[in-house]
Amino acid sequence: MKFLQDPPRNLFFTGKGGVGKTSLACAAAVQLSDQGQRVLLVSTDPASNLDEVLGTKLANRPTPVAMVDNLWGMNIDPEAAAAEYRERMVGPYRGVLPDAAVASMEEQFSGSCTLEIAAFDEFARLLGDRPATEQFDHILFDTAPTGHTLRLLTLPSAWSGYIENNTTGTSCLGPLAGLQAQQAIYRQTVASLKDKEATRLVLVARPELSSLKEAARSSEELQALGVANQHLVVNGLFTAVDRDDALAIAMQQRCQAALDQMPETIGTFPRTTIPLAGRSLMGIDALRHLGEETSVVANEILEEDSTDTTPEVSTDWETLLEDLASKRRGVILTMGKGGVGKTTIASAVAVGLAQRGFAVNLSTTDPAAHVAATLAADSLPQLTVGRIDPEQETADYRAEVMETAGQHLDEQGRALLDEDLRSPCTEEIAVFRAFAKAVAAGEDHFVVLDTAPTGHTILLLDSALAYHREVTRQASQMPEAVEHLLPRLRDPDFTHVLVVTLPEATPVHEAARLQEDLRRAEIEPFAWVVNQSLTPLAVHDPILRQRRSSERKYLLEVNSLAQRVLLTAWQVAPPTGIEGLRKLVARSEEIDAV
Structure with a gap:
């Protein structure tokens, strides 16, 4: 893999959720280690x-x-990390300050923001902190999906700037003494990120x-932050082996069309191309060979085709949409690991409800999503499309608090x-409040929310209980939408969660953990919605047959x-626009024609 040629000490793997960052980071770590390098592989992703990929139980x-x-x-x-950080901040004051003061400090450190700063x-x-990792030759960071990664990478400047400008010594994080003691390390962090x-x-x-x-x-x-040493990896490039397989040819053409339209800003970067694998990349042996040309054994595929039975799966989207429509209002949330197609499924559900004559608002809380692009230039009179913009929501929230809490x-x-x-x-806080407001709008019509990737989504939901402490510290009263958020989310006649996944190991296991958290x-x-499946399609190409076979388990x-499972087939044409989204959730008898 070209990005491992003359590798620097630090390598960051980032990109849109579901693109294979973890597999590539693990493969790079294994291959560097096999060369005799001492390597530390770190995940900063809450999910x-x-x-699972390395086959080793890890800790912090x-x-x-x-x-x-x-x-x-x-x-x-x-x-x-938050528990350790909280105790490091509060511990020295136990037995020194009154119990009430210590309890107040602990409460200050109990919000979702403490989780982020502690991580x-x-x-x-x-x-x-170079001395803390001097025993390693390389540190590889398997980062979280893009939105979270960008926030993580901008934090060094944000926090150090806030520390330098804060004159009171307190904030929503509680006493800043612990942060101030870290300023030298934070400055070095920023310098390391910018050092090519x-x-x-x-x-x-x-x-x-x-x-x-x-x-x-x-x-x-x-690059605007000064991180200039960048390398592009195009992961999962498919080349048809069976030239008579129309689906395989279409998939190859779709890949090539995307590469032909690659944005100029990354088109000139050094590039590594990884071929599409027939199986999930699990285990050390598979990681050692990642990046090599993919090969499959025909006899192995034929044996799998003859011994495995195809599991029963439903493609009856019509019934699901009718069940949702029967409620005549409410909230539909699409949740799952980044990159599984939450935006597409949310858009398809919104179109299905709008075509049935219902007023629908389709929105997103995910800063990396592109709902408007999914719908393209098409429109339905009953359908409105919006987005919870973090910058705008923050500006509005600040103005409101200054006008209310700061009035006197x-x-x-x-x-x-x-x-x-x-x-x-x-x-x-501002984004959370906007999320609660969007959910409240479901009292009057349908609201379809394309939510953020799993870790952030659960953090958002968990915040409902802790939010009161935080918002009332700055504002004088609890917004009605926030007060009723959890009851609305827990009402099965009002909120319907669609867990979106792919027929692959990591997305399915991540969805299972999400379901546990929701429960x-x-x-x-x-x-549950299993997206981009080859199972209902007739394929002949050996790579595609192997991938279809591996879907079964x-x-x-x-x-x-799951209590209810819906399947969507992989589409020849990207499912954008009203007609493309309609085909995505077509009746089962239509699939062969898609």
Whole structure:
């Protein structure tokens, strides 16, 4: 793999969710370790699956990886990091300050923002504190999906700037003494990110136009931060073996069309191309060979075709849409691992309901989503499309708090409130409030929300209980939408969650964890949607036959987990526009014609 030629000390793997960052990061770590390099592989993703890919149970400290000399792995667990950070901040005051004061400090450190800064604290220590990692030759970061990654990478400047400008010593994070003590490490973190000799950013994308555009957007924003040493990896490029297979030819042409339209900003980057594999990349042996030309054994495929039975799966989207329409209002949430097609499924459901004559608002809380692009230039009179814009929501929230909570403050008090509102936590509060408001709108019509990737979504839902503490610290009253959010989300006649996945190991296992989290929050999924499946299609190409065969075990697993399962077939043409979205959820007898 070209991006491993003359590798710097730090390698970051980033890109739109579901593009294969974890597989590539793991493969790179294994291959560097096999060369005798001492490597630390770190996940900063709250929804990390490093353990599954590497076959080793990891923790929030470097752990030796089984079957690979010289390789250690670790997950930055936000909750564990937050607990350690909280105790580091509060512990010294136990027995010194009154119990009530200590309890107040603990409450200040119990919000979702503490999770983020604590995880970043670990990240900065690994990147900016050289003595802490001097035993390793290379550190590889398997980062979270793009939106979270960008926030993570901008935090060094954001937090250090906030520390330098904060004059009161307090914020939504509580006392800033712990952060101030880290300023030297944070400065070194920023310097390391910008150093071409120290850091290389590996932009991972699929040969799909939306994925390549997302990589270009990430590249531009990261270059603006000074991260200039960038390498593009196009992962999963398909080349048809069977030239008589119309579906295979169409898939190859779709890949090539996306590459032909690649944004100029990344088109000139050094590039590595990884061929589409016939199977999921699990286990050390598969990782050692990632990047090599894919081969399949015909006899193996024929044996699998003859011994495995195709699991029962439903393509009856008509009934599901009719069941949703019978409610005549409410909220539909699409959730799942990044890159599984939540935006597309949300758009298709919105179109289906609008075509039945219902007023529908389609919106997203995911900064990396492109709902409007999915619908293209088409429109339906009953359908409106919107987006929860973090920047606009934050600006509106700050203005509202200054107008209400700051109305009767003196000049010094307003200055302190304005300073508090400049903290990086304010965006989280503002977006959360907008999410609650969007859910409340479902009382009057249908609202379809394309939510953020799993980790962020669950953090958003978990915040409902802690939000009251945070918002009332700055504002005088709890918004009605927030007060009734959890009851609305838990009402099965009002909220319907569609868990979206792909017929592959990691997306299915991630969806299973999501379902467990939802059930702990007393939210029962309405249905699972298995997206981009080859199972209902007639394929002859050996690579595609192998991929279709490998879907079976995961479809059986989904059937054992879900109360209701819907299948969508892989589409020859990208499912954009009203007609493309309609075909995506067509009746089962239409699939062969799609």
